[in-house]
Amino acid sequence: IAECERLPFDLPEAEEELVVGYQTEYSGIKFGLFYVASYLNLLLSSLFVTVLYLRGWNISIPYVFVPELFEINKINGIIGTTIGIFITLAKTYLFLFISIATRWTLPRLRMDQLLNLGWKFLLPISLGNLLLTTSFQLLSL
DSSP states (O other), X not given: OTTTTOTTSOHHHHTTTTTSSHHHHOOTHHHHHHHHHHHHHHHHHHHHHHHHHSXXXXXXXXXXXXXXXXXXXGOOSHHHHHHHHHHHHHHHHHHHHHHHHHHHHSOOOOHHHHXXXXXXXXXXXXXXXXXXXXXXXXXXO
């Protein structure tokens, strides 16, 4: 979300967009191309997250429910490829929907609110996560 300059990481652009920027300088097709490029960047980022972190075309549901239904790796040919592409696109559109829904539901934060969120809330949580993970790694040796 931060790489695509979506909410709440769009604060540097938020100050200028009310008076200057591409909203007032461009009209018509140039204005539309900025938004198409923004959403294309969001779509490609969602696709990369899906392929790199969510096993891409493999199904993410455990094989506990119906083993015969979810054995996609054993299906060869066009049907297996089609199912793999469908699973990849479904995961991609899930991430796309999450980032767009985040933009729809959350208000834009001021700079001081974002700094308070980062320093007073997210930093202690991340340091606690780091200590917990290292303690588990040290105790498992």
